[in-house]
Amino acid sequence: MEKQTVTIYDVAREAAVSMATVSRVVNGNPNVKPATRKKVLAVIERLDYRPNAVARGLASKRSTTVGVIIPDVTNIYFASLARGIDDIAMMYKYNIILTNSDDAGEQEVNVLNTLMAKQVDGVIFMGNHIDDKLRAEFKRAKAPVVLAGTVDPQGDTPSVNIDYAAAVEESVTNLIQRGHKKIALALGPLSQSINAEYRLTGYKRALNKAKLPYDDKLIYEAGYSYDAGTKLQPVIADSGATAVFVGDDEMAAGIINASIESGVSVPDDLEVITSNDTIVTQITRPSITSITQPLYDIGAVAMRMLTKLMNDKELDEKTVTLPYGIARRASTKSAE
Amino acid sequence: MEKQTVTIYDVAREAAVSMATVSRVVNGNPNVKPATRKKVLAVIERLDYRPNAVARGLASKRSTTVGVIIPDVTNIYFASLARGIDDIAMMYKYNIILTNSDDAGEQEVNVLNTLMAKQVDGVIFMGNHIDDKLRAEFKRAKAPVVLAGTVDPQGDTPSVNIDYAAAVEESVTNLIQRGHKKIALALGPLSQSINAEYRLTGYKRALNKAKLPYDDKLIYEAGYSYDAGTKLQPVIADSGATAVFVGDDEMAAGIINASIESGVSVPDDLEVITSNDTIVTQITRPSITSITQPLYDIGAVAMRMLTKLMNDKELDEKTVTLPYGIARRASTKSAE
DNA sequence: TATTTTCATGAAAGCGATTTCAATTGCTTT
DNA sequence: AAAGCAATTGAAATCGCTTTCATGAAAATA
Helix, strand or coil, X not given: CCCCCCCHHHHHHHXXXXXXXXXXXXXXXXXXXXXXXXXXXXXXHHHCCCCCHHHHHHHHCCXXXXXXXXXXXXXXXXXXHXXXXXXXXXXXXXXXXXXXXXXXXXXXXXXXHHHHHCCCCEEEECCCCCCHHHHHHHHHCCCCEEEECCCCCXXXXXXXXXXXXXXXXXXXXXXXXXXXXXXXXXXXXCCCHHHHHHHHHHHHHHHHHCCCCCCHHHEEECCCCHHHHHHHHHHHHXXXXXXXXXXXXXXXXXXXXXXXXXXXXXXXXXEEEECCCCCHHHHCCCCCEEEECCHHHHHHHHHHHHHHHHCCCCCCCCEEEECCEEECCCXXXXXX | CCCCCCCHHHHHHHHCCCHHHHHHHHCCXXXXXXXXXXXXXXXXXXXXXXXXXXXXHHHHCCCCEEEEEECCCCCHHHHHHHXXXXXXXXXXXXXXXXEECCCCHHHHHHHHHHHHHXXXXXXXXXCCCCCHHHHHHHHHCCCCEEEECCCCCCCCCCEEEECHHHHHHHHHHHHHHCCCCCEEEEECCCCCHHXXXXXXXXXHHHHHHCCCCCCHHHEEECCCCHHHHHHHHHHHHXXXXXXXEECCHHHHHHHHHHHHHCCCCCCCCCEEEECCCCCHHHHCCCCCEEEECCHHHHHHHHHHHHHHHHCCCCCCXXXXXXXXXXXXXXXXXXXX
């Protein structure tokens, strides 16, 4: 007992009009006499007709679907962007095909290709690193691509971000002003440009301005996880650093908990500032001072840009930089 | 300079074969002479032909896309399920259209309908409550639906869950065995059957077995959030409860932090057990004893079931119950 | 009233694949 | 060498909708 599907043809026949007319009323085309529209609408209602989006997509060459490439949905940072993306997409009647890439270059390219095969009207890409391969794929794709929370140092692709370098610079400068001389920097993989080219740059700029020496022994590369933080803590403690800027909230939580459990007081012996202002920063004790980012908005703005591109409109600015803030919590001392 | 798309027709012409043959080689149909296959493959390569999934979907009536309805991607619990779903989907060459429903009945119905319009081959639904309206929509949908981490007391729709009632019963029994007489229960909305019909039932069963009186003043209904927890804590403290079972990890974290800040020691004055074993349970101090659930697997198994249904196979069991565990951490005392 | 314009509508050609069915080809088997 | 079969292949219909173009009807202009 396969369920019978009602097609536009059935509606046309029942309403004694042509398919073209039915199509017009379904799509809100004004060139239909009110009486006709009403008649067609009644039949649609009666037959419970639902337009087939696939057929529509084939005929119109627009799928009203956008692809979203995300490293991992379970990562709260990216999930927050995804939420902003989906809300705006829904507002504009688009749906989201969401795929996890695990940040793996090869997978990212694959996924992008299957999305293009599905005829998505556009793509929002989130990831930690854009390499040449990917950049080339973006270029050959026939649908527009926008980066969300993702930096491309070459700036070829439209993107929405905060100024990571400035945020780190400001955070580290704060630490310096409170008298710290040895400030550690705990980041994710330096192969990712957000770390190597933005956060590190901000860090160096802060040191430079204060005429503090740069010591690469204070730069730590670890995973984006709680456990990575707990493992890293003794190393940081040994370095003699009295403050640390951390690139990931869970990592920061690990560092804090491990510090306290090993008798290192936070913030007295070690001040900690982290990057993403997730709920984690409020749950730890002490709570963690953090850069704040408008996560939802980064996604939302990226999606808005994409809708423009999908409608062949010009972008006001190709690279959007949203404002960041710094939420002071208990893992840092108050300014003097 | 619109990018020119290569169609199956172009390949057929260049390879001097029919579209049917090209279609066969693309789809791995064995009825093609090896030499022909090779020739076609070469042309495909040369022209960089990519089959149009929309056209394919229209012709074959299968979109190789499944819809996923999720309350909120930023909720780590559901996001974990989603990850399991996507991984298995990818394994079976399906893509995921992901939409947030905010647990709102009307929105859920809307979303389900747009998914059906997009001709998804199946749907995985996650939510906190299934009402009659939704149940009716599932029934009239022409694609199969599977519930993941979502209970339907009527059991009409295939689903994957743990035994929530048993898990709560076991947790509460543990508390009782350690001598607690007044055990609070902090849940999300009681309008949701997971709370009203499962967790509450488990709680009552534990009390019953121990011949402890049931007091509905010890049942608290709050939001699934950290702040809801901090607000709830003084109320629980006033009740005289010496232990609490909490339905959400962030809420539990809020209760714990607020307790400690108001001088209530955890676990000495208040033992806490929570439900979802997210990273939050490891970050708080004390860390939180929790029911453990195979979140990823719940999603993965649900997707596996869905693939069977989409291929008209019979399900071994319609209602799958995966095993849970209890991770003992510092918010409870050790057994005596 | 005759002539333009504007409106509403329908016919039919795609969109880019899959799939059925018939035709052809190439081997085997007598 | 003729007949029989299986393996390949192609022609053409179809999927359900959009969209162009032509046409007839109605309204506006002269």
